[in-house]
Amino acid sequence: MKLSKIRMTLFPRTCAICRRGACCGSVPICGHCRDDYRALLREPCLFCGLPPAECICPHNKQSRFLFWYDSPLSHRLIAMLKYHAKRGRVQFLADRLAALCTERYDAVTFVPRRTSDVRFYGYDHARMLASCVAKRLELPLIETMSCHTEEEQKLLSASQREKSLQGRFRVYFESPEQYPRLLLIDDMSTTGATLRVCSSLLRKAGFQTVSCATLARVPKLYK
Ligand SMILES: [Zn+2]
Ligand SMILES: [Zn+2]
Numbered sequence: 439m440k441l442s443k444i445r446m447t448l449f450p451r452t453c454a455i456c457r458r459g460a461c462c463g464s465v466p467i468c469g470h471c472r473d474d475y476r477a478l479l480r481e482p483c484l485f486c487g488l489p490p491a492e493c494i495c496p497h498n499k500q501s502r503f504l505f506w507y508d509s510p511l512s513h514r515l516i517a518m519l520k521y522h523a524k525r526g527r528v529q530f531l532a533d534r535l536a537a538l539c540t541e542r543y544d545a546v547t548f549v550p551r552r553t554s555d556v557r558f559y560g561y562d563h564a565r566m567l568a569s570c571v572a573k574r575l576e577l578p579l580i581e582t583m584s585c586h587t588e589e590e591q592k593l594l595s596a597s598q599r600e601k602s603l604q605g606r607f608r609v610y611f612e613s614p615e616q617y618p619r620l621l622l623i624d625d626m627s628t629t630g631a632t633l634r635v636c637s638s639l640l641r642k643a644g645f646q647t648v649s650c651a652t653l654a655r656v657p658k659l660y661k
Pocket of ligand 1: 453454455456457458459467468469470471
């Protein structure tokens with residue numbers, strides 16, 4: 439028996455969704471949660487009625503996403519990524535997301551977390567997701583931006599949020615001509631404002647095109 443198989447039998451991995459059920463093989467989701475996960479990926483778009491992977495709405499051209507952020511299951515998956523991510527679990531989701539990113543890119547980057555959050559949780563979850571997407575697409579992962587303000591974004595209204603975003607991020611990457619076509623990754627998109635602001639900053643800094651992809655998207659707020 440292979441060492442990895444012995445380890446799996448002795449210490450079965452727990453499910454990325456319920457964190458109780460054991461899973462085997464490369465899928466980090468237990469038998470009980472698997473149908474719910476499949477249903478989540480098929481949940482129709484409010485506008486065109488198609489699942490996220492096939493959505494033909496203009497908003498989906500600006501940014502691809504894997505599932506809607508509107509159910510306990512979607513909340514649990516994002517919480518897993520934010521608070522107790524393990525590389526194997528994240529790679530599983532990143533592989534699905536990467537399959538939706540079908541344009542040509544030269545590098546993958548991400549929307550950085552606040553430094554205080556990275557210090558508190560011990561990692562930047564968007565960076566981890568982007569690194570897994572980059573691995574799948576066989577592209578370099580580059581760090582392009584820093585995040586400055588310490589303001590809590592959740593407490594702001596939509597219009598205040600757009601305003602506070604201006605000046606929050608700074609692009610420090612020095613040779614954008616090396617990677618003209620960029621894929622920008624974030625965990626989720628609430629109104630689309632963060633992705634719009636970051637894409638625009640990256641283009642101003644000299645990257646030619648910036649395509650976006652997130653794991654989840656909030657349906658009602660999205661413009
Ligand atoms: Zn489960
Ligand atoms: Zn749609």
